[in-house]
Structures are given as structure tokens and as C-alpha cells.
Amino acid sequence: MDQFASDNLYETRNNLVKELTLLSDVQFNSKLDKNMWSIAQVCHHLVLVEEASIKAIAWGLKETGITLIERKKIQPILLDRTKKLQAPKIVEPDVEPFEVQQxxxxxxxxxxxxxxxxxxxxxxxxxxxxxxxxxxxGELPLDQWIEQIYLHEQRHIEQIKEIKLLLDARR
Structure with missing residues (x-):
């Protein structure tokens, strides 16, 4: 993994944690609508995606032979929040409430x-x-699996900021 990816993983995670630290557990678990995720659920989803990505990369590394695949421009896809992406069941968050520190x-x-x-x-x-x-x-080189972790996280940081604004507006 190159330094750029490592720096992005670090910086994005720090930005995410900054968004969470001043939230109460009530705000953290509040849902704007029954069909939307709470900030806690968004974060749990990010944990599940990261863990699933580790498994996918490990699995890909075990494959024999080289499978050179064309690199994709994944940044515009992942950062465009006007296009909803459906989370696979395996990375859907728990419905139970979480504590911020947890x-x-x-x-x-x-x-x-x-x-x-x-x-x-x-x-x-x-x-x-x-x-x-x-x-x-779709089919992604394994290094782009690493890239998608922080890009996906950046997408959800924007969602969290939006949820926080909407929750504040309700008060």
C-alpha cells in the first residue's frame, strides 16, 4: 500500500471520529425517519465494510495467477451521494442502539x-x-479495495454531517 492510501485512511478516519466526539448517545442513535440509518448505524456499517474488505482482499490474494483488470474511476461513483447505493445484507448495521465510545x-x-x-x-x-x-x-484490483474503504468513509462522513444538521434543525 502506498503512502497516499495510508495517509487517506488515517485522515479520513480522524475526520470521522471528529464528527462523532461531541454527539450524545441520544443524538448518535436518533433516526430522522424509520427508513433511514442513525449516525450510529452509519458508523457500524463502516466497521462492517472495513472488516468485509479485509476478507475480500485476503481472498483475492489467495487466488492463483495474475488477474490484471482495468482500474476504475471509483472516486466519482463513491462520492456522488445523489446516487444511492444499496448495502449488501452482510454490511447492514445492527438496529440496536450503540454508545458513541463503543x-x-x-x-x-x-x-x-x-x-x-x-x-x-x-x-x-x-x-x-x-x-x-x-x-x-464490480471487479476491482485489490489496491482499489483499499482505496474504496476511505472513499466510502468520506461518502458517509458527508451523510453524517447532513444528519447532524437535520437533527439540529429539529430542536
Missing amino acids: IIDLLNDSRKKLMTFLSTIDDKSILAEKSMKHPAL
């Missing part, structure tokens, strides 16, 4: 698992040479 701990744990896993890959160039099917983006 989610921050889960986020820290999933990021630590990701960074530890990535540190075990001796030859990082293999990440550009192997691919795995992503549920929303």
Missing part, C-alpha cells in the same frame, strides 16, 4: 485489523495485479 472503539479495532493485515503483505505490488468482485463497483 463505535469509536469498533472503528479503531477494525482499522487496526486492516493496517495489521496490510503490513503482512510483503510485496504490495501484488495488490494491483489481483482482483476481486466488489458488490457495488
